[in-house]
Amino acid sequence: MPIAIKMPALSPTMEEGTLAKWLVKVGDSVSSGDIMAEIETDKATMEFEAVDEGVIAHIQVEEGTEGVKVGTIIATLAEDGEDVSDVEPAGDGASPEPQKSESAEPVEALSSSSSAASEEKSSPSTSSGQSEGGTAPKTSGDRIIASPLAKRIAEQKGLDLSAIKGSGPNGRIVKADVEDAKPGAAAPAPAASAPASTPTPAAAPAEAQDFGIPHEVEKLSGMRKTIARRLTESKQQVPHIYLTVDIRLDALLKLRSELNAALESQGVKLSVNDLMIKALGKSLEAVPACNVQFAGDTMLKFSRADVSVAVSIPNGLITPIVTDAGSKAVSKISTEMKDLATRAKDGKLAPEEYQGGTASLSNMGMFGIKQFEAVINPPQGMIMAIGAGDKRPYVVDDSLQIASVMSATGSFDHRAIDGADGAQLMKAFKEMIEAPLGLVA
Template sequence: GSRGRVCEADVRDAARRFNPESDAAPNASSATAADHETIPLSAMRRAIASRLQESKRNAPHFRLTVDLKIDDLLRLRDEINATVAGVKLSVNDFIVKACAMALVKVPDVNIQYDEQAQSVLRYASADVSVAVALPAGLITPIVRGADGRSLAEISAEIATLVTKAKAGTLQPDEFQGGTFTVSNLGMFGVRQFDAIINPPQGAILAVGTATERPEIAGGELVSTTIMSVTLSCDHRVIDGATGARFLQQLRAYVESPALMLV
């Protein structure tokens, strides 16, 4: 180069002289770089990206995790499924019902946060959103008034909403709003995870898989079926003690599932 400076041509010339194979390297690299597919974001994926980015940016998340014993729940589910015609309850149906009843007991979690008005909307009944994974992304259809519905009604409603979600026929009022969300990845073998709050809601429950774990009971080693759940809360409107009270109520219903039949 001018005045003896090293330029690009000098570097390429040196590469050719000292490493003859280097000429082929850029071509191989270019071929590798070009070996990919560009997939534009769908409208659903753009909406998900925008809302969850907004949630993580604006909502100070804190998380509380508890282990729930579900042996009695599993026995009750099996008994109902075996004796009630046309009813096939899932563990998730019980979790949605338990959350709804706990939300009524702890109404300070059964809320939406209006950022514009700087106010909290607290609801009398629980409209529980259920996260549904689709090939194009995630959608959260809502079981309206879940606290006042039977387990069979909740199960049927979730089945209907999932079918509509997969067919793309959900109406806006069937997935917009809600006061709380349940996100369950237990069917994938995920033991525990943190979920991002679905705005304008104030909390979301992440449900992991149920596993048998050893436990000491009455001085003896026994096997207990445990499910780990993690509650993510928006600290602007829900405090730690409030979230803890909600989980206490949730545990009461899950570990004594007959209470959900009353």
């Protein structure tokens, strides 16, 4: 009996994904544990393993197709002993063959398949509009319900499918129907068996205007769509309060230089960002009122500080997590961050490595940005935005001197964190950086 291979849920929150690449083709044998495909979620590219053994009989969703819902049948597996050529695609009815026209986007082909399957499922087994001679039932879009194999045979024999009565479920035309039929009227032109209306690219949103300027249209990736949705929700639903402090960096930079000299033999090189992660973790432990999450009529208060760190990747942004950052050694944080950042850029993070976190840190100092206000990453309660450290006039011991100074801005969810508590966190963070020995204690 054929086995339906469905789009898996590769994370607890995954609702749809992009079938990025098939690693098998029709006719290939697979065993449990074999890698069958690469699937892009909104955060990473993950490998999809086979669970059953058999031979790939049909691939129903082509690689590159976006927006494939979890649970959608993407392929059919023939069990050992079954003839692949006799196996029908799994599902409540055959999905139409994928559109091969370059003008039709993969997501539109998937939409057509889903529509046809649902229409076929809802069609009655007999229709009052069907003539006694028995024309094949059609969907509301006047689509003939026939298996892909039946369509191919009909085309080869010059048969008009609209004149053939289907003997399959819900009047579906199957292989036996077309093999027994005799050529009659000339087969319709190839376009006649296609949907009545050819899919056209979706129109640009009404607010998007090119004003005649030469431009390119680029489809949004799943990750970019998720970023757009979540950050829009954050700014609309989360009341942000922003608190900024200037922090002198000279002591931290001196300590970093000394630590790197001591750790050189171990192959560890600390970045300023590693020390910032540690400082934020310890600050959240010192001010637990900011290590919280708003949850409607309740509030979650966390017993440890897991810091999500913003990492820029080719398709957008991802936030791998340094767990228990306040208690972890800075050398350990450094090693973990290098590994997490590398795998994030390769799309190889596991869901638990980027989902969660009690607060976030975003550092744009390496781009020369002096100060910015980051958008909170829901459902977290705060994010720390780090600007560039540069030489500035600064009052040291009641005299004006030149010092290395950076600006840090905390964005807080005012539903859960009061301004005074946010100020306490910023004060603690500033003190950690300016007296950094506490970071290695």
